[in-house]
Amino acid sequence: MKHVAIVGGGPRKYVPTLTNFYDEEMYWIGADYGAKMLLEQKIIPDYSVGDFDSVSESEFRIIQEKSKQCKAYEVEKDETDLELALEHALEQNPTTIYFFGVTGGRLDHALINLQLLYPLQQKGIRGVVIDEGNWVELKEPGVHEVTQDDRFPNVSFVPFTSEVKQLTLDGFYYPLVNANVPWGSTLCISNKLHREKGTFSFEEGILLVIKSRDIIE
Numbered sequence: 001m002k003h004v005a006i007v008g009g010g011p012r013k014y015v016p017t018l019t020n021f022y023d024e025e026m027y028w029i030g031a032d033y034g035a036k037m038l039l040e041q042k043i044i045p046d047y048s049v050g051d052f053d054s055v056s057e058s059e060f061r062i063i064q065e066k067s068k069q070c071k072a073y074e075v076e077k078d079e080t081d082l083e084l085a086l087e088h089a090l091e092q093n094p095t096t097i098y099f100f101g102v103t104g105g106r107l108d109h110a111l112i113n114l115q116l117l118y119p120l121q122q123k124g125i126r127g128v129v130i131d132e133g134n135w136v137e138l139k140e141p142g143v144h145e146v147t148q149d150d151r152f153p154n155v156s157f158v159p160f161t162s163e164v165k166q167l168t169l170d171g172f173y174y175p176l177v178n179a180n181v182p183w184g185s186t187l188c189i190s191n192k193l194h195r196e197k198g199t200f201s202f203e204e205g206i207l208l209v210i211k212s213r214d215i216i217e
Contacts, residue, residue: 002027004094006085007101008113009033009054014104014131018043020151021100021130027092031085034101035063035070044068047088050081082113096126103131118160118206135211143201144209146171148193152211157181157188157200164205171198 004027007018018041030038032050036059039045048067052060053075064070073084082102089097097120102113113129117138120127129136135152138160146155157167162183169176173192181187200207 002092002094003096003098004029004089004092005098005100006031006082006089007034007038008082008085008099009037009050010101010109010131011104012037014133015101016130016132017041018100021098026098027089027094029085029089030063030067031101032081034081034085035067037101039063039066045070047071047085049073049084049088051075051077082116086116090123090125094125096128099127099129100131102129103134114208121206133213133215137209139200139207139209141203141205143199146193146198146200146209146211148196149211152213153192154212154214155191155193156210156212157191158208158210159183159185160206160208162205164202164207166201166203167207168201169198170200171195172200 003023003025006029009032015037018038022043027046028038028043030045030048032052033054035045035048036055039062045067046069048063048070051073055063099113103110114136117127117129121138121140127137159181164181166178167176167181168178169191171193173194179187
């Protein structure tokens, strides 16, 4: 019944204040530069892993000293640092895995990191990607509840499969009743709750649920 948080080495400006998501039961994993960002935010990594080619020798020594566990790999390896972190996360038998520092920068990295949510879902593990402006997770058919969140006031529903069938939104500014939403549709982009809680339900497909806010730089 453990929550695991993985912090990747994505661009620093996309990583939120991690202490806002801190939970005493949370198991924190730093992947390469992500371990450095954890320490900078005064969170001790339970496990740091990677080839650590993104940090200096002195920074790596600090990561080794401060982390509860640390495992370094050669730069030439089959797995990415994030994959190594995810393998260790799965060994903890988590109910939920939160990903930070896995968006922004290269689009190919961001896209494949979002796709990591799918195999987790197939294992019955909730996966959530969080950055400075977004909260992203996958949902299977059924009835789901959404609670008002001032950090991420916008809510969008994006088909992850070729079509999501019989989608109903209740409690939203733009309601919807039994709509079939195909891949590429913008029908359910940028909605908002008009009360404290709302629900969404659908009968077939997989839905990418994105809660977001505008970031003014």
